[in-house]
Amino acid sequence: MRIANRKQDKGFTMPEILTALAIFVIGVSLLSQVVVDFLRLSQVNFDINQDLADIRAFQEKFTKTARVSSIDLREWNVTEPFLTTTTKEIAFYNSYLQKKFKYSFSSSTKELKEYFIDPNGTGDPSDDIVEAENLIISRKTNIDDVSFVIQNYGCGDDSYPEFQLNPRVTTIIKVLPPSSLRGKGLEPVYFQSTISQRCIEGLYPECGFQPKITSSGTTTCWGP
Amino acid sequence: MMNKIRVTLRRAKGFTIIDVLTGFSIFAIAIVPIFYLVKDYLIFSHEVRNRAIAYGLTLEALEILRNIRDSNYVVPAQNWLTNFATSSCLDGGSNYCVVDALEYQVSDLGVKTPLLNDSTTNLYNYSSGEVSDFYRRISYKSVPGDPDFSNTISVKIEVEFPQRVGKKEPLRYETDILLYNFYPNN
Numbered sequence: 001m002r003i004a005n006r007k008q009d010k011g012f013t014m015p016e017i018l019t020a021l022a023i024f025v026i027g028v029s030l031l032s033q034v035v036v037d038f039l040r041l042s043q044v045n046f047d048i049n050q051d052l053a054d055i056r057a058f059q060e061k062f063t064k065t066a067r068v069s070s071i072d073l074r075e076w077n078v079t080e081p082f083l084t085t086t087t088k089e090i091a092f093y094n095s096y097l098q099k100k101f102k103y104s105f106s107s108s109t110k111e112l113k114e115y116f117i118d119p120n121g122t123g124d125p126s127d128d129i130v131e132a133e134n135l136i137i138s139r140k141t142n143i144d145d146v147s148f149v150i151q152n153y154g155c156g157d158d159s160y161p162e163f164q165l166n167p168r169v170t171t172i173i174k175v176l177p178p179s180s181l182r183g184k185g186l187e188p189v190y191f192q193s194t195i196s197q198r199c200i201e202g203l204y205p206e207c208g209f210q211p212k213i214t215s216s217g218t219t220t221c222w223g224p
Numbered sequence: 225m226m227n228k229i230r231v232t233l234r235r236a237k238g239f240t241i242i243d244v245l246t247g248f249s250i251f252a253i254a255i256v257p258i259f260y261l262v263k264d265y266l267i268f269s270h271e272v273r274n275r276a277i278a279y280g281l282t283l284e285a286l287e288i289l290r291n292i293r294d295s296n297y298v299v300p301a302q303n304w305l306t307n308f309a310t311s312s313c314l315d316g317g318s319n320y321c322v323v324d325a326l327e328y329q330v331s332d333l334g335v336k337t338p339l340l341n342d343s344t345t346n347l348y349n350y351s352s353g354e355v356s357d358f359y360r361r362i363s364y365k366s367v368p369g370d371p372d373f374s375n376t377i378s379v380k381i382e383v384e385f386p387q388r389v390g391k392k393e394p395l396r397y398e399t400d401i402l403l404y405n406f407y408p409n410n
Contacts, residue, residue, distance in 0.1 A: 015239075019239055023247060023248075023251070030255060041269065045269050045272075048272055086345050145346075147345065149326070151291075166291065168288070168325070170325040174346060191276060192277070192284060194283075194287045194288055194325050195287060196287055196290060198290070198294065
């Protein structure tokens with residue numbers, strides 16, 4: 001019907017063109033907003049997946065260390081058998097490997113690093129780093145903060161009070177909303193995980209310190 | 225001039241109001257699914273984050289229980305399930321047993337209680353902080369042949385969290401796992 005009319009009209013009229021243009025402009029403006037939103041949300045989803053992948057990568061490394069190492073309490077000058085403390089960095093000592101590890105998050109650069117430290121050094125990890133840091137997360141990320149809550153059960157070994165047994169470390173990783181959505185009512189997310197040492201006699205030979213249960217049922221601690 | 229336009233308009237026989245409304249309707253019908261797609265995408269992203277947090281909280285409870293068990297080995301002549309509250313946290317009871325990263329024991333709170341989020345440490349726990357959307361419950365079952373948990377205990381961890389905006393039914397992660405006594409003869 002319209003085609004027949006157009007044949008008679010020999011071309012579009014000015015109102016037709018203006019109406020078509022108006023509809024086109026409205027349509028394009030709405031669609032462009034949809035496309036922009038879609039691209040932004042694609043970025044959000046990508047960011048979330050990347051952040052989760054980063055967190056998994058960190059947790060894997062961290063777990064490998066924490067399972068078989070003692071927390072070095074010299075970091076905080078604490079020798080109490082029971083300890084709850086929150087810190088931005090944590091150090092472990094593995095007497096079997098004769099290695100000391102430190103995990104630290106820089107608030108300024110947003111980098112999460114693993115250090116290897118000289119276990120025979122001064123006791124101050126910042127002075128005793130013997131190997132270059134192993135960057136776990138260094139690229140641009142939405143991870144804003146990492147903190148560690150340490151629960152330490154202890155073993156009561158007077159010979160080595162600074163290396164306690166069965167510590168438990170809870171890691172809290174603060175992840176900001178993607179930059180394009182910050183300030184729009186979305187709150188940061190806190191991913192929480194807990195890893196404990198698993199140095200039970202005979203279970204992990206790479207544990208330097210282990211609780212040893214004697215035949216009479218009493219427990220003593222093995223030193224390095 | 226105006227007369228000329230009026231004449232032109234009459235001759236042109238442009239779009240009728242029906243034409244325009246039909247066009248708008250088709251456009252609206254086409255664009256609605258796209259809006260829904262975008263909305264769903266945002267909701268899905270929110271749910272992915274909640275699932276990741278809930279997954280972490282599930283594994284955390286398991287790790288804490290293992291740590292309590294391992295710590296029992298360190299104390300001379302201590303039962304391997306000390307601080308597990310096995311008698312009050314049996315599966316199917318009216319209990320609501322919880323444990324958090326700051327505790328070395330399982331506690332029965334009696335009623336469904338959400339985890340709190342401490343504003344200082346951002347730690348999910350039951351001691352201090354703002355009420356969160358996450359719930360975590362622990363219960364126990366015995367395994368055949370070991371009714372009094374001498375060597376093995378079956379632990380169930382349930383973490384409940386909001387599904388998505390606009391949906392009232394929460395999602396739930398439920399994990400059943402066996403914990404073993406490594407030193408049954410001591």
